[in-house]
Amino acid sequence: MKYLCLVYLEGQKLRAVPDRECMACGDGLRQSGVLVAAQALQPIETAATVRVRQGKVSVTDGPFAETKEQLAGFYLIEARDLNDAIQIAAKIPPARKGSIEVRPIRELDPI
């Protein structure tokens, strides 16, 4: 069974835990064979929301999922830039019914 562990932090506490500590945690879990993938995210202000309605792609700024929408899954993708990521996100089927939040990954800083 696979589990997704979601990390929540207040905006001003995003860097409260040193990156180096998180990297060590990731390394440890990887060595013990339990880690599939882990990434830090850029702050919420960097998000864009993609929806497809009647075949038309719409992009809005920010994480604008409806309050009744819940996190239903995730795709970790490799894209050239945000435009490329938006094009890919628009192909994810639930984009037609709900919304896909596109949030850039933040690379951890070992220093």
Added chain:
Amino acid sequence: MAPAEPNKPIRDTINAVYESDSRRVLATLIRLLGDFDAAEEALHDAFRAALEQWPKEGVPSNPRAWLVSAGRFKAIDAMRRRSRFDALDDVGEAADKAVEDPALWDEEAVEDDRLRLIFTCCHPALAPDAQVALTLREVCGLTTEEIARAYLMPAPTLAQRIVRAKSKIRDAQIPYQVPTQTELPERLDAVLRVIYLVFNEGYSASSGAVVTRHDLSGEAIRLGRLLVELLPEPEARGLLALMLLHESRRAARMSPSGELILLDEQDRSLWDRAQIAEGARLVEQALSSGRFGPYSIQAAIAAIHAEAPSADATDWAEVVGLYDILLQSDVSPVIELNRAVAVAMRDGPAAGLAIVEAILKRGDLKDYRLAHAARAELCRRLGRMAEAREAFERALALTRQEPERRFLERRIAEVSGNPV
């Protein structure tokens, strides 16, 4: 005679180059340096260098290329100085290589840079108010203070908005690109929306009393022209036409004392004929393309008004027909309201009032001042003064614009039978 006098013609030349080319140079520097802040700094450094060197060495044969090159050198210098301890030399090398590429200087690449800049500033992943601020700052070259004054907000708030937008461009990697054909329709919509927002801010807020505000309508029309020049899409033409046709009525919209004058009461001899002619020509081009959208249709409606000798002599059937087409692509209660007003002109106030009341009953526009004002006006024409008064008062409670407030107060006095 002051010793600096011999340099004056060159300083004038530099000022003229700044006027005509600083945005082009900036757009190219952003591409070369991959960063808005670095490019802005480089632009200033380049003009500072021009002020020092051109008086001594003469004006270069291609001032724009000289400025891009000078700006790039200064930026690489600054990057090297900042990264003394890092191995960032490859950044400089990449930029070195780029500038030697002759393709860099061809007209098309440079014109593309201006489009790249527009599309990046109006990227839908940026908040709408950030898109507006960034476009006015980077594409139009307004200062942060000018934009803040125009939007009646504190300069630090606006500066913060621009800083956040630039960090989002960097952190989310919004590319410096003209959209591909598949993305173009949606992305162009976003650009048109920004331009129209700027226009409306300037158009509806013009009270005549506030002279310090930057002329946002004029800025929006300049932007519209630039877009048509760079990307002659039908809807870009349609939007430019719409703005010109609205702008043509500016002198007639206000009395000398700053009182609002409605379309049917305006002195049509004050309308700007040159703007109307240009607007009408653009509408025709847009419509004949067969690929027009809502801006072109609204412009077509504005053109019918602009070319009519009076409100009564307006082809209201045609206006209603165009609103019908508009509603097919864009179901919006505000458009339904405008259509209702046109129906009232075509078929009489009772027919229009029935539609307005149906819209209000749905609750869609219950807080929209113009819906209540339209209902009031139609009741007034039907002689239903008590209802008219109540609706004018409702509109008055919802308006925030001073000239509108005075207009509504005048109407309330009229329908109450009081002397104006």
